[in-house]
Amino acid sequence: YIDMRTISFRAERQMAGSLVLPLLLICLLFSSCATRKDVAYIQTPEQAMTIAAGSMQDAQIRAKDLLTITVESSNPEAVAAFNGIYWTPNQQYSTYAQQARTFLVDNKGNVELPVVGLTHLGGYTLREAETHLKGVLRKYVTDISSVNVKIQNYKYSVIGEVRRPGTYTSENTKVSIFEALANAGDMSIQGVRSEVKLMREGADGKREIVTLDLKDPNILASPYYYLQQGDVIYVQPNDAAAQSANIGAATGIIFSIASLTLSVANILISLLVK
Known part of the structure; x- marks a missing residue:
């Protein structure tokens, strides 16, 4: 003798269990839709x-910046010291050495430069700093063609x-x-x-x-x-992403609850069909 109610309950139970995961996935899919x-x-x-x-919003020099300062002249010997190069008759002028020279801006916006000493550059844009340094350096050397300032840690x-x-x-x-x-x-x-x-x-x-x-x-x-x-x-993440993060963190709990619910349902169905 086959109890049709038992078969019906078992079929409904299996169907309910098989629909739990697809329904969760569908909810996740629709919650992440965007236009x-x-x-x-x-x-x-x-x-x-x-x-x-x-x-124009030009970057300004400020504390903790690392600067490279290159001074150019038609007479390299005259500006060698400003670039941190000590010129000797047998030493060839090195452009690479100039470019590798860096200066740290202190908390007060000052930079310690060769020969010149402490010079305030904080708050200046790069172009303003170049103009300012030209004026300062021409007190020592009149033949200065250009001064180039770059921020290395932008x-x-x-x-x-x-x-x-x-x-x-x-x-x-x-x-x-x-x-x-x-x-x-x-x-x-x-x-x-x-x-x-x-x-x-x-x-x-x-x-x-x-x-x-x-x-x-x-x-x-x-x-x-x-x-x-x-x-x-x-x-910032949108609401769908935030909800997905919460769902992802709670996925184990959700499936544990779903599994527990199915187990309880199985027990109840078994008791009812007896």
Whole structure:
């Protein structure tokens, strides 16, 4: 004798167990869906638009920067000492030695230069520093053709929902926020384009956190569009990514509860069919 109710209960039990995992996967799939408006940058209905020109945001020299300072002249012997090279009749002028010479900016914005001594460069842009140094050095040597100043440790960090988070060094001190994101492999689809956080420490030591909307075309005119050395960009995860993280952390618990529920159901069904 075959009890049809027993067969029916067992079939329903097996079906319920087989549907648990697919249902969980479907929930995860739909929770991570995003539209084009969620992932597109610089959204504007116009085919073309012009952003008003703003003041150029050049990087400024500040404490802990490493600078290379190269002084050029038609008479290399005259400026050799300023480049840290001690000229002798048998020594050939070395451009490589000039480029390798670095100077640390102290906490007060000063740099210890050969011959000249302590010189304040903190707060200057690179072009302003070059002009200032020309004036200082011409007190010693009139034949100076150029002074070149570069920041060697121009670094910024990109963290959060990007493909390659990390700290990046650039020889170019004119890095936009989009270039920084491109170097980090761009945002993942879970990154929130409208609420990107930028953390910056000023030359006076004050720290600020600003929120940038990369979907707004006016970002191109923002004073934060170009990075300063030491900036940190944080791309926040969207709600779906946050929920996925919570689900991922709780997956074991969920499946344990589901397994326990099925076990209890099995016991109850076994008791009922007897």
